[in-house]
Amino acid sequence: MSTTLTPPLKKVNRIAFEVLSYKGAKTTLCAGCGHNAISERVVECFYEMGVEPWNVAKFSGIGCSSKSPAYFLGMSHGFNGVHGRMPSIATGAMLANRTVLGIGVTGDGDTASIGLGQFMHLLRRNLPFIYIIEDNGVYGLTKGQFSATADLGSKLKTGVINDLPPFDCCALALRCGATLVARSFSGDKKQLQTILKAAIAHQGLSVIDVISPCTTFNDHEGSTKSYSYMKEHDEILNELDFVPFYEDISVEIPDGEVREVELHDGSKLRIRKIGRDYDPSSKFDALKALDEAQQKSEVLTGVFYIDTTKPTFMDMLNMEDAPLATLPESKVRPPKEALDQAMEELR
Amino acid sequence: MSTIEVSPDAARPGEFQQPVVNDFSIQVATINGSGSQTANTVLMRTICQMGVPVSGKNMFPSNIQGLPTWFTIRASKHGYVARKKEIDFLVAMNPETAREDVMKLDSSAAVVYDEPLKLDALRSDLYFYPVPFDKLVGPVCPEAKLRKLVRNMIYDGILARLLSLDMEEIHKALFKQFGKRKAKAAELNWGACQAGYDYAAKTFTKSDPYRIERMNATAGKIIIEGNSAAALGCVFAGVTVVTWYPITPSSSLVEAMIGYLKRFRIDKETGKATYAVVQAEDELSAIGMVLGAAWAGARSATSTAGPGISLMSEFVGLGYYAEIPAVIFDVQRVGPSTGLPTRTAQGDLISTALLSHGDTKHPMFFPHSPEECFSLAIEAFDFAERFQTPLFIMIDLDLGMNNWMADPFEYPTKPIERGKVLTAADLERLGGFARYKDVDGDGVGYRTLPGTNHPQAAYFTRGSGHNEKAQYTEREDDYIHNLDRLAHKFDTMRSHVPKPVVEYNQKARIGFVAFGTSDYAVEESRDQLKFEYGIETSYLRLRAYPFTQDLLDFIRKHDRVYVVEQNRDAQMLGLMRLEFAAEDIARLRSMRYYGGLPLDARTVTDDVIHQEGK
Numbered sequence: 001m002s003t004t005l006t007p008p009l010k011k012v013n014r015i016a017f018e019v020l021s022y023k024g025a026k027t028t029l030c031a032g033c034g035h036n037a038i039s040e041r042v043v044e045c046f047y048e049m050g051v052e053p054w055n056v057a058k059f060s061g062i063g064c065s066s067k068s069p070a071y072f073l074g075m076s077h078g079f080n081g082v083h084g085r086m087p088s089i090a091t092g093a094m095l096a097n098r099t100v101l102g103i104g105v106t107g108d109g110d111t112a113s114i115g116l117g118q119f120m121h122l123l124r125r126n127l128p129f130i131y132i133i134e135d136n137g138v139y140g141l142t143k144g145q146f147s148a149t150a151d152l153g154s155k156l157k158t159g160v161i162n163d164l165p166p167f168d169c170c171a172l173a174l175r176c177g178a179t180l181v182a183r184s185f186s187g188d189k190k191q192l193q194t195i196l197k198a199a200i201a202h203q204g205l206s207v208i209d210v211i212s213p214c215t216t217f218n219d220h221e222g223s224t225k226s227y228s229y230m231k232e233h234d235e236i237l238n239e240l241d242f243v244p245f246y247e248d249i250s251v252e253i254p255d256g257e258v259r260e261v262e263l264h265d266g267s268k269l270r271i272r273k274i275g276r277d278y279d280p281s282s283k284f285d286a287l288k289a290l291d292e293a294q295q296k297s298e299v300l301t302g303v304f305y306i307d308t309t310k311p312t313f314m315d316m317l318n319m320e321d322a323p324l325a326t327l328p329e330s331k332v333r334p335p336k337e338a339l340d341q342a343m344e345e346l347r
Numbered sequence: 348m349s350t351i352e353v354s355p356d357a358a359r360p361g362e363f364q365q366p367v368v369n370d371f372s373i374q375v376a377t378i379n380g381s382g383s384q385t386a387n388t389v390l391m392r393t394i395c396q397m398g399v400p401v402s403g404k405n406m407f408p409s410n411i412q413g414l415p416t417w418f419t420i421r422a423s424k425h426g427y428v429a430r431k432k433e434i435d436f437l438v439a440m441n442p443e444t445a446r447e448d449v450m451k452l453d454s455s456a457a458v459v460y461d462e463p464l465k466l467d468a469l470r471s472d473l474y475f476y477p478v479p480f481d482k483l484v485g486p487v488c489p490e491a492k493l494r495k496l497v498r499n500m501i502y503d504g505i506l507a508r509l510l511s512l513d514m515e516e517i518h519k520a521l522f523k524q525f526g527k528r529k530a531k532a533a534e535l536n537w538g539a540c541q542a543g544y545d546y547a548a549k550t551f552t553k554s555d556p557y558r559i560e561r562m563n564a565t566a567g568k569i570i571i572e573g574n575s576a577a578a579l580g581c582v583f584a585g586v587t588v589v590t591w592y593p594i595t596p597s598s599s600l601v602e603a604m605i606g607y608l609k610r611f612r613i614d615k616e617t618g619k620a621t622y623a624v625v626q627a628e629d630e631l632s633a634i635g636m637v638l639g640a641a642w643a644g645a646r647s648a649t650s651t652a653g654p655g656i657s658l659m660s661e662f663v664g665l666g667y668y669a670e671i672p673a674v675i676f677d678v679q680r681v682g683p684s685t686g687l688p689t690r691t692a693q694g695d696l697i698s699t700a701l702l703s704h705g706d707t708k709h710p711m712f713f714p715h716s717p718e719e720c721f722s723l724a725i726e727a728f729d730f731a732e733r734f735q736t737p738l739f740i741m742i743d744l745d746l747g748m749n750n751w752m753a754d755p756f757e758y759p760t761k762p763i764e765r766g767k768v769l770t771a772a773d774l775e776r777l778g779g780f781a782r783y784k785d786v787d788g789d790g791v792g793y794r795t796l797p798g799t800n801h802p803q804a805a806y807f808t809r810g811s812g813h814n815e816k817a818q819y820t821e822r823e824d825d826y827i828h829n830l831d832r833l834a835h836k837f838d839t840m841r842s843h844v845p846k847p848v849v850e851y852n853q854k855a856r857i858g859f860v861a862f863g864t865s866d867y868a869v870e871e872s873r874d875q876l877k878f879e880y881g882i883e884t885s886y887l888r889l890r891a892y893p894f895t896q897d898l899l900d901f902i903r904k905h906d907r908v909y910v911v912e913q914n915r916d917a918q919m920l921g922l923m924r925l926e927f928a929a930e931d932i933a934r935l936r937s938m939r940y941y942g943g944l945p946l947d948a949r950t951v952t953d954d955v956i957h958q959e960g961k
Contacts, residue, residue: 118631318619326644
């Protein structure tokens with residue numbers, strides 16, 4: 001942020017909004033829930049990026065995670081839909097108004113169990129949309145049953161061991177067409193912020209799987225989605241830097257170590273590799289890294305894949321640039337001659 | 348047009364028959380996938396072009412190729428377009444069903460058949476015309492692999508000769524059917540048709556009584572399927588988001604719509620679409636997209652059939668409770684479960700009216716014709732946005748997938764109405780709003796759209812308990828207040844739904860209530876009751892649910908009212924039972940048919956006569 005000589009009474013962002021304009025209602029989730037940290041990151045990122053809050057629409061399904069849109073962006077329209085089917089609602093809304101920025105928050109049950117079908121088909125369409133999975137491997141609202149992202153061998157509070165393999169939502173996203181795929185940890189403030197900002201700047205589908213521990217039902221010994229497990233097993237794939245389009249910062253880029261990706265709005269995501277040789281434009285590299293990490297019981301985090309060239313769903317549909325929702329009658333009701341012509345052909 | 352003398356010497360029942368002119372049915376029995384649709388449509392169009400009222404019913408299997416299919420064409424100088432139960436003229440092309448098809452005929456019916464089937468040995472009370480189709484098709488279609496498709500056109504030529512159809516009209520209908528781009532295929536078919544005509548002229552002496560003579564009862568008419576008509580309605584209603592999942596018998600609705608949208612809804616200046624059509628992964632997603640789009644302000648619609656309606660149940664409850672407009676076409680087929688996907692029914696009434704858990708109820712429109720598929724579709728979008736609720740347009744397979752004669756559609760005169768949507772300027776003036784507050788006393792609140800440039804524009808939509816301000820609540824009084832307002836909104840709809848079409852007969856003590864395609868059988872049955880039994884009737888054709896006062900008035904003016912519907916459980920009568928008093932219900936009688944074929948008048952008449960104790 002730039003400094004001014006006389007500090008303003010209230011701190012505002014580049015479009016003169018206070019951070020308060022990005023906050024939501026008080027959370028009703030449990031103390032220490034990872035989801036609350038994610039909500040805070042959303043508030044910070046939209047504030048810092050200077051997005052007009054009324055140009056955002058937020059979506060969710062059902063579950064603890066899906067409550068969170070009430071706790072951020074109170075000046076944005078919100079839609080808390082039905083279990084597992086947020087993708088279809090969001091798709092419809094984005095088609096109706098492509099100028100609105102859409103963000104969805106869902107959980108691992110909402111996405112990987114009941115909503116797997118809608119999730120997979122959302123991936124295929126590359127809808128411009130931010131899809132955040134608040135992933136804790138467990139159903140909270142129904143008091144602690146396994147979800148489909150729970151790791152093999154992980155243990156419930158009741159001692160039940162999970163004997164089914166998990167879905168890796170990032171691997172699915174990579175395979176099926178998302179154009180920004182990342183994993184983070186609710187406890188990693190900087191990494192999550194950077195990924196969120198990149199997602200805001202990206203035009204296409206961003207899938208962010210955030211490991212977000214459930215302090216009430218899945219934060220114990222034997223859980224693979226607990227704070228302590230993440231502290232020990234979080235394997236950071238790459239160091240990330242986000243350079244927003246409105247900040248003119250020239251950065252020295254050491255050769256061969258940093259890849260700079262220019263995003264749709266002119267912002268830049270700088271991805272610095274750590275240790276291994278890794279190409280974030282290669283799905284193969286990403287899937288390989290995910291597989292290797294899983295073999296080693298590591299939770300790989302970072303930006304796995306980014307593609308800024310793939311056409312979005314709206315491009316594929318050759319849609320008007322203006323929102324379909326508010327096109328005037330002259331654009332959506334063909335003239336009488338058109339009907340006459342249709343009738344003549346049917347005579 | 349040539350006239351053929353009836354010959355007493357021909358192979359036939361023997362006696363001289365009075366000519367039957369413009370009042371008989373033709374059934375063509377073929378194998379599906381054999382290209383018979385072209386021949387059948389041309390036949391139907393030709394009769395229409397000759398000024399004779401005509402209807403066509405395709406009875407087809409749920410199959411791509413190889414199973415029996417029947418196409419029935421009815422010519423009626425009286426203008427009756429319901430299915431006629433009795434077949435007068437059979438074209439037997441399918442070896443598998445030919446025997447049974449022939450055995451089912453009434454005496455004095457005529458049969459054109461594929462010669463090797465030797466059907467003439469089956470009965471002596473019919474008129475038989477054997478045709479060696481394979482021998483005839485060879486010379487007119489040198490390419491062997493096309494013969495199967497061209498072969499059927501031969502019977503059009505045979506019928507042209509036997510029924511006195513004008514070959515020029517057939518030529519016109521055929522070339523219209525194929526269009527300019529397929530002129531070569533049209534020529535090939537025309538050759539086959541001519542070969543049929545020449546063979547019949549050379550070989551047969553007309554002995555049956557059936558013939559077509561020119562009338563002037565179809566001037567200006569179009570021929571269209573109900574699904575295409577509904578599709579056009581959506582296009583002219585200004586639909587902007589259409590989502591769907593393929594299902595018989597509704598797929599052709601969206602497919603026709605895609606065709607018209609591409610022609611009429613690409614902006615000339617930008618070259619871009621003023622709409623989005625998405626083939627979703629299932630019906631759940633289709634309705635989810637519709638609700639999301641409508642919530643964000645699009646005019647959105649989807650089209651499905653019974654199984655899709657069942658799948659949409661949860662989402663439709665959300666639409667009802669969160670108050671989101673949607674237009675949903677249900678092209679009804681026979682249920683329950685997979686049922687008979689290619690047969691017609693009116694069996695989704697109760698499940699649709701009350702779709703989803705908890706206290707829910709939804710408005711339904713019942714078009715009976717292509718004209719109404721068009722006009723009610725346009726009305727539906729205004730209505731759904733006016734009342735911010737999912738609305739169902741209940742078509743059925745008979746209306747949706749069959750070709751109907753219709754008057755050309757009228758261009759909408761009313762401007763598009765988008766309902767109660769507040770703009771940023773409105774919000775500035777009002778200083779805010781409460782999403783679910785009944786400001787106007789009609790039960791309908793004001794809404795805002797995402798992207799409305801005002802700090803007070805946003806609200807949070809949820810399917811969980813909410814108060815007037817759209818805030819989460821579990822309070823008893825908030826919940827009751829909201830549910831009561833929704834009920835009040837439903838009552839308000841009664842004075843805005845399309846009114847029933849009522850025909851009072853001062854002499855009538857009994858009345859009919861029907862809707863959708865049952866209308867045609869009922870209209871004809873009323874004539875049968877009057878002319879055959881001396882029974883006068885009144886008639887109310889329902890066009891919408893919730894019911895209006897007109898229905899109650901109608902019931903009270905008659906001793907007995909027959910509610911005619913195409914389902915087993917008297918579903919429409921059941922909906923009346925939910926809200927009418929016992930003494931009104933006591934006047935109602937139920938006439939039901941649920942065999943999957945389009946309802947015919949005789950079935951209605953016989954049932955009523957039986958119930959009347961005559």
